[in-house]
Amino acid sequence: MHTLTLPTSTTMLAWVCTRYGGTDVLRLRTLPRPVPGPRDVLVRVLAASVSSADMRVRTQKLPRGFGLLGRLAFGITRPRQPVLGTDVAGVVEAVGRAVTGFAPGDAVVGVAGVAMGGHAEYCLLPGTRPLVHKPARLSFVDAACLPFGGLAALHFLNKANLRAGESLLVIGAAGAVGSAMVQLARHRGAHVTAVCSGGNVALARALGAQAVIDYTEEDFTQDPQQWDVVADTVGASSFAACLPRLTEHGRYLAVAGSLAQVLARPRGTRRSIGGPAAERPEDLQTLMDLAQAGVLRPVLDCAYPFADLPAAHAYVETGRKRGAVVVALP
Template sequence: MKAIIYEAYGPPHVLQLKEMPQPVAKDDEVLIAVRATTVSSGDARMRALNVPYGFGLLSRLALGVFAPRTKILGMEFSGVIAAVGAKVSKFEVGASVFGMSPTFGGCYAEYRTFPESGPLAIKPSRITFEEAAALCFGGTTAHDFLRRGKLQRGERLLINGASGAVGTATIQLAKHLGAHVTGVCSKANLELVRSLGADAVIDYKAEDFTRNGQTYDLIMDTAGTAPYARVKGSLRSGGRFLMVLGGLPESLGAVWVNMTTDHKVVAGVAKVLPEDVRLLAELSKAGTYKSVIDRTYPLERMVEAHAYVDEGHKKGNVVITV
C-alpha cells in the first residue's frame, strides 16, 4: 500500500511517499480502506517536533528521542471497512466509518487497522468522506475542554483563535449547549466565524479583547497567544480559562491559579473517547455540527499540505484524499 512516512523530525520535505506492507486486522480490529485524512496542527507539530515551550524533552521521550518511533502520521480518518477480525461484532465489511487515532497516528496510508472498541463511528450518509475525516480533531478537543470547563447554558464564552479546527468546532458545540459565544480571529475570517453561530466577533488586530471592558465566564485559548496572565482581568468571578495550547510554565502555573484564586485553569491533552466520536456523528447527522474545510490535497501532495499548515493561517481543516 502507499503511505506517507517520516524518518526524521524536520520541515515538510521529511515526508516521503513509499510502498509499505498492508496491515492485517487482529481478532478485535477492523481493517479500514482510508478515503480521507487530515493535516492537523498536531500532525505538523509532531513532524517538526515543534512543541510548546518546555515540552521538548517529554515529547522526544514519547515520540522517539532521536527519530520518530511511529513512522506514519495522521490522527483523523474516514473510509470503508475492508475486513473485520474474528471477534468483531459492531462493524461489518463495507460500512463507511470515521474516527480518531490520537496517540498512534497511522492514517497517512491507504489502509490502517483500528480497534473495534476505539473512537470509531458510522459515517453519516449526508456528508462526504472528506467532511467526515475532519470531524474529530477539533470536535473531540472542543467537547473535552467544554466538558471539563463545565460550560452551562446562558454562559458567555470567548474563543481566541476561533477560525482554526478547534475554534470552529467549539463555536458550534458551545452554541448547541446554549452559550453566548464571542470569536476572536483575523479580519479575513470574521464572516466564517459569524456564519458558524458566533454571537459576536473580534478582529484581534483591530481590538484587544482584554482591554474592551467585557468579561466572560469562560475564555478558551486555542492559539497560545492569550495566556491566563493576559486574560485574567476578562474572566468573571468563578471563571474558567481553557488552555488548549500553552507551554510548561503556563501548565505549572495553572496549579497555583487553581489553588489561590476563584478562577480555574483547565489544561492538559484532550481525551478522545469513543462516545464523543459517536456524539459528533449524531450531531453531524442532525446538521447541528459540521466540519470546516479550507483546502483539500491528494495524498501525493502531502508535503505541500504540511507547508500550508505550517504557515499558521488555515481556516478549519486541511483534508487529504487517499
C-alpha cells in the same frame, strides 16, 4: 508532485515521516498492509485530516516546555510511529474475529489519535480506538474534517462544564478546534465571542458567534467585559493576562498552552484547565450525531490529493488554515 506506483494486495502506499524536520522528511513508501488482530478493524482510507498535531510531530514545534516530553512521547530522534495521521474516513476492509458492529464495506470515521497511522491507504484501528459509522449526510472528506478539532473542543467544553446562558470567548475561532468550539458552545446555549483576524470575521459569524473581535484591530484583554470561560485554542494568551477578563468563577482553557499554562494553579475562584484532550468513542459518536443533525458543520479549508501530502503539511504549518485540511484518496 509524487508518482504513485500501484501496490500489491499485501502492501500499501503510506507517507513515512523519516525524521523530524521540514516537509522533505516525508517520503511516499510501500509498506506491508496491516493485518487486523482479533479486535482490530482495517479501514481503507478515503480521506484523512492533516492536523496541527501531524505538523507538530513532524516539526517538533511544541508549546514551550513540552520539548523533552514530546521526544519521550513520540520518539527521541525520529517518530516512533513513522506514519502520521490522526483521523480517517473510509470503508472497512477487514475486521478481526472478535469485532462486532462493523463489517467489510461499512462507511466509517475513525480516530487513530496519538497512535497515528492515518496517512496511508489502509489504517488499522484497534478496538480501543474511536470508530463510528459515517453520517450519511457527510462526504468522506467532510467527515475527516471533524474528529480532531471536534474532540478537543468537546473535551475542553466538558472540562469547563460550560452551561447554557454562560459566556465564552474563543481565541482562534477560525481553526479546527476553534471552529468546532464556537458551534458546540452555541448548541449548548452559550453566548459566544470569537477572536480571529479580519478575514475570518464572516466565517466566525456564520459558525454562530454572536460577537467577533478582530485581534488585528482590538486587544480583548483591554476589553471591559468579562467571560465565564476563555478558551485559547492557539496559545496566543496566558491565564495571568486573561484573569481580569474572567468572571468570579471563570475558567481559562489552555488548549494549546505552554507547560506553565497547563500547570497553572487556580487564582482564587478562577482556574486554568489544560492537558491532552481525551479520545473517547462516545464523544466521536456525539460529534457525528450532531453533524448528521446539521448542528455541527465541517469547516474544510482545502482537500489535497494524497500524493500532495507534503504540500498539505506546509500549508498547515503556516498556522493560517481555516478549519481542517484533508488529503483525499481515490
